[in-house]
Amino acid sequence: MTGWADWVDRECRLIEEAGQWRTLRALDGGAPETAITNTGSRVVSFASNDYLGLSQHPSVKAAAIDAIQRWGTGAGASRLIVGSRPIHDELEAQLAGWRGTQSALVFPTGYSANTGTLATLAGPGTVVCSDALNHASIIDGCRLAGRRGAEVRVYRHADPEHLRAQLASLDGRRALVVTDTVFSMDGDVAPLDAIAGVCRERDALLVVDDAHAVFDVGADLSGVEVVRVGTLSKTLGSLGGFVAASRRIVELLVNRARPFVFTTALTPADTAAALAALEILRSGEGEARRRTLREHIEVLAPGHPTPILPVVIGDEPDAVAASAALAERGLLVPAIRPPTVPPGTCRLRVALSAAHTGEQVLRLRAALDELDLAVSTP
Incomplete structure (x- = not known):
């Protein structure tokens, strides 16, 4: 009979061999521009669902x-x-x-x-x-x-x-x-x-x-x-x-x-x-924040109904590589992989916030253009 330690180790190795191993990163702060504490690099995060920036x-x-x-x-x-x-x-x-x-x-x-x-x-x-x-x-x-x-x-x-x-x-x-x-x-x-x-x-x-x-x-x-x-x-x-x-x-x-x-x-x-x-x-400030968010969306995907912008890539290694390329440019955009999405539909998931500045959104657009990546609107 296989012991628990051997079983856990085998399951971990199976994930690693499938190219699906994940590790946690530590961000020092909730604002869009922040530091990854375990690498020391600074990034603008497009990973948070804090759509109106109200957590800050x-x-x-x-x-x-x-x-x-x-x-x-x-x-x-x-x-x-x-x-x-x-x-x-x-x-x-x-x-x-x-x-x-x-x-x-x-x-x-x-x-x-x-x-x-x-x-x-x-x-x-x-x-x-x-x-x-x-x-x-x-x-x-x-x-x-x-x-x-x-x-x-x-x-x-x-x-x-x-x-x-x-x-x-x-x-x-x-x-x-x-x-x-x-x-x-x-x-x-x-x-x-x-x-x-x-x-x-x-x-x-x-x-x-x-x-x-x-x-x-x-x-x-x-x-x-x-x-x-x-x-x-x-x-x-x-x-x-x-x-x-x-x-x-x-x-x-x-x-x-x-x-x-x-x-x-x-x-x-x-x-x-x-x-x-x-x-x-529910106030005028909330309406103003939604207008700002709408303006950010229009920069990257005119007419898209939400601040969630998928960049569908396909294979898992390619999605991970694209995410890494953006990270090298100081932009945190996570790669979404199975089981969250079906195999063959791996993607980058851009989440925009009213807390982003116009300059940060333009930086992301320029980086996506440079890497020949485009938002995949439905």
Whole structure:
């Protein structure tokens, strides 16, 4: 019998031999221009999902510090055990108002918000239809729903007609459709209007993950029961996730969503930071930051709907080499490889932020041109 140490060593070597070995880099700071501490080099990072640069906003940082002074660094236990802090309730009320729902519930991460929601709402007597390119947290949530007895069907990416066909036969079962709003590796947007139309036809619950959505996609979701899942760690620059839905759905999650029931609550600092960031997002300053972000996108990919810009290369070694070439020019753009994307579709993933300067974006464009690399818009 192979011992654990031998098995672990063999698995590591298999990853290395496949050319898929990964190591961590250390960045000294969250601003776009920063230092890689284990190499000493300075880079402009185009790797962060801090789309509006709010993680570095003075008001957001001050709110986190104030929360630590009042409530300490941790929540102590799950909220069903130790209770909520006032800041949890305040953030949830503001999130519900922002998303236009009756209620909201915060989770420690966006990942746990998706897995907890899907595993709670989908079980025996449910058919779940999931977009083929949904995020791993949605995939894992669907797997958990499947273990609870739901039937999981996958429809072709952004294809409402295939979704309609998948829902043609329900045999009296409830239907749940789940999709990202913005897909994290291609930066394209789901056809939510058409998907909502299919949900109306089949009386399906629509679960929408807004994690990477910065701009309003303007979809008409009226007449559909909608659950909005989101993150506090990207556009809002903090940490955590949330679900915004009807009051009864949120009450059900409080009682049955295992990642909520059995996990220590979101820290006061993260909660306060997200609340301060949400206030900025909904203000004139937030609108100005979105305009700046839109201007940056137009420099690299005119008309592209999101700040996620893929540069599809293909083979893994070529993508890694392209990332290294940009790093030599002081630009951090990570290579995305399997299992995050399918083999043969390895890419660079450019993530733009309102915190980038115009000069930094022009530097990136010049470097991409020099290396004969182009954004692969859908």
